[in-house]
Amino acid sequence: MSQNQFDKKSQAWSALFSEPMSELVKRYTASVSFDKRLWQADISGSLAHAEMLAAQGIISRADQADINCGMAQISAEIASGGFEWQLDLEDVHLNIEARLTQLVGDAGKRLHTGRSRNDQVATDVRLWLRSEIDLIAGLLTELQQALLEVAEQHVEVILPGFTHLQVAQPISFGHHMLAYVEMFARDAERMGDVRKRVNRLPLGAAALAGTSYPLDRERVARSLGMVDDQGQPCVCQNSLDAVSDRDFAIEFSAAASLCMVHISRLSEELILWMSQNFGFVRIADRFTTGSSIMPQKKNPDVPELARGKTGRVVGHLMGLITLMKGQPLAYNKDNQEDKEPLFDTVDTLKDTLRIFAEMLGGQLNPASGLKEGGIRVNPEAMERAALRGYATATDLADYLVKKGLPFRDAHETVARAVKAAIAHQVDLSELPLTVLKEFNSSIEKDVFDLLSLRGSLNARDVLGGTAPKQVQAQINRHRLRLG
Numbered sequence: 001m002s003q004n005q006f007d008k009k010s011q012a013w014s015a016l017f018s019e020p021m022s023e024l025v026k027r028y029t030a031s032v033s034f035d036k037r038l039w040q041a042d043i044s045g046s047l048a049h050a051e052m053l054a055a056q057g058i059i060s061r062a063d064q065a066d067i068n069c070g071m072a073q074i075s076a077e078i079a080s081g082g083f084e085w086q087l088d089l090e091d092v093h094l095n096i097e098a099r100l101t102q103l104v105g106d107a108g109k110r111l112h113t114g115r116s117r118n119d120q121v122a123t124d125v126r127l128w129l130r131s132e133i134d135l136i137a138g139l140l141t142e143l144q145q146a147l148l149e150v151a152e153q154h155v156e157v158i159l160p161g162f163t164h165l166q167v168a169q170p171i172s173f174g175h176h177m178l179a180y181v182e183m184f185a186r187d188a189e190r191m192g193d194v195r196k197r198v199n200r201l202p203l204g205a206a207a208l209a210g211t212s213y214p215l216d217r218e219r220v221a222r223s224l225g226m227v228d229d230q231g232q233p234c235v236c237q238n239s240l241d242a243v244s245d246r247d248f249a250i251e252f253s254a255a256a257s258l259c260m261v262h263i264s265r266l267s268e269e270l271i272l273w274m275s276q277n278f279g280f281v282r283i284a285d286r287f288t289t290g291s292s293i294m295p296q297k298k299n300p301d302v303p304e305l306a307r308g309k310t311g312r313v314v315g316h317l318m319g320l321i322t323l324m325k326g327q328p329l330a331y332n333k334d335n336q337e338d339k340e341p342l343f344d345t346v347d348t349l350k351d352t353l354r355i356f357a358e359m360l361g362g363q364l365n366p367a368s369g370l371k372e373g374g375i376r377v378n379p380e381a382m383e384r385a386a387l388r389g390y391a392t393a394t395d396l397a398d399y400l401v402k403k404g405l406p407f408r409d410a411h412e413t414v415a416r417a418v419k420a421a422i423a424h425q426v427d428l429s430e431l432p433l434t435v436l437k438e439f440n441s442s443i444e445k446d447v448f449d450l451l452s453l454r455g456s457l458n459a460r461d462v463l464g465g466t467a468p469k470q471v472q473a474q475i476n477r478h479r480l481r482l483g
């Protein structure tokens with residue numbers, strides 16, 4: 001191959017290389033097709049780096065001004081779709097830098113002073129993920145608010161609470177919704193905690209060992225908003241760790257996986273509750289689909305798909321954690337594989353949270369100022385289900401304990417009463433007092449207050465319990481917390 005041909009085809013590296021990359025290898029190693037979505041973070045990082053280089057006298061203020069100018073134009077080009085991404089330039093970093101040099105000449109070539117793509121990419125991913133975490137935090141708040149509204153409207157609605165999916169005790173539907181509020185509140189808390197470790201600056205670590213230029217890393221951290229609660233700059237303190245650490249991505253994926261697991265459990269319940277055998281709830285038609293063969297069907301596609309997508313997000317966590325396990329220090333090209341799982345995790349989680357907030361809470365109708373089209377509850381079906389399965393048996397046992405029976409004996413006595421009720425195909429509350437008295441003579445007429453669903457509900461008046469008074473108190477607490 002002549003020298004000329006080689007020049008045209010070769011990569012941007014240097015005279016060191018004696019043959020160009022094959023098209024296959026180019027395609028295999030390039031990341032620009034997906035990492036171009038880091039472009040805003042890449043430009044922000046470069047602007048902060050250039051500002052610091054100028055402040056430290058490493059480049060001139062004139063060069064910095066050219067860089068700012070060029071980057072403004074590049075931002076406009078990318079935003080308008082006019083930027084020409086080139087596979088030959090491998091990734092987002094080299095694409096932007098090459099265009100900058102094309103636009104502003106030598107100033108563009110000076111930008112990379114004291115920097116490597118290794119600390120650059122780690123910085124970009126962190127900046128990008130930080131802003132995504134902030135969006136996710138907002139979506140988690142919206143979902144909690146939607147659940148709170150549903151809870152508030154159904155504090156007094158009774159459904160059977162299950163253990164082992166067997167009817168256990170009557171509970172308030174509002175209480176049930178609040179269980180999910182707790183889960184999503186923890187998810188938000190976890191995201192906030194992950195954010196602290198995402199928000200640290202690798203730049204200045206250069207390729208792996210630091211750099212011989214007198215960089216001011218804390219200045220860069222400050223200008224990128226990488227500061228702690230006290231406003232102190234957060235800078236990665238070991239250059240090897242700075243370029244090779246992806247713990248923050250794994251932690252985020254773990255938090256996202258757990259959040260999806262909560263969504264998946266809620267989905268599973270919605271799917272059960274929507275089946276004809278339960279008939280507890282309905283979701284708006286726009287979240288369901290019909291069947292191409294069975295005209296009567298309305299399938300809960302959105303909850304089913306969310307349950308399915310949970311597997312994909314958990315899979316990404318496994319991918320990321322496996323990606324790291326065999327890597328020697330410091331940066332390795334393996335790390336380029338962190339992006340697609342991370343991007344897909346963010347996209348899946350955001351879409352899922354958005355869709356669930358709307359599916360449960362409904363959509364705001366600007367004309368009426370009210371939310372419409374949220375989840376619809378069938379209190380009669382829930383109550384009917386709670387009446388099957390002797391959900392108030394524990395209440396009868398508690399009644400006997402208050403009459404002086406040891407709990408284990410009371411438990412046994414009630415088991416016999418339930419057996420009799422089953423034989424007669426009636427509820428405990430439908431057994432005549434004379435029959436109940438045969439099991440224990442201390443049983444009086446007042447027992448029927450407790451054997452009703454509502455009596456059972458009201459009795460659980462303990463902090464965190466299902467008594468409507470307690471449920472309302474929790475709703476008030478959450479409202480205050482969410483502001």
Ligand code: ARG
Pocket residue numbers: 031035091117118121331333335336337
């Ligand atoms: N595209 C690379 C990545 O995503 C950027 C860093 C490449 N560094 C290198 N020394 N090859 O990780």
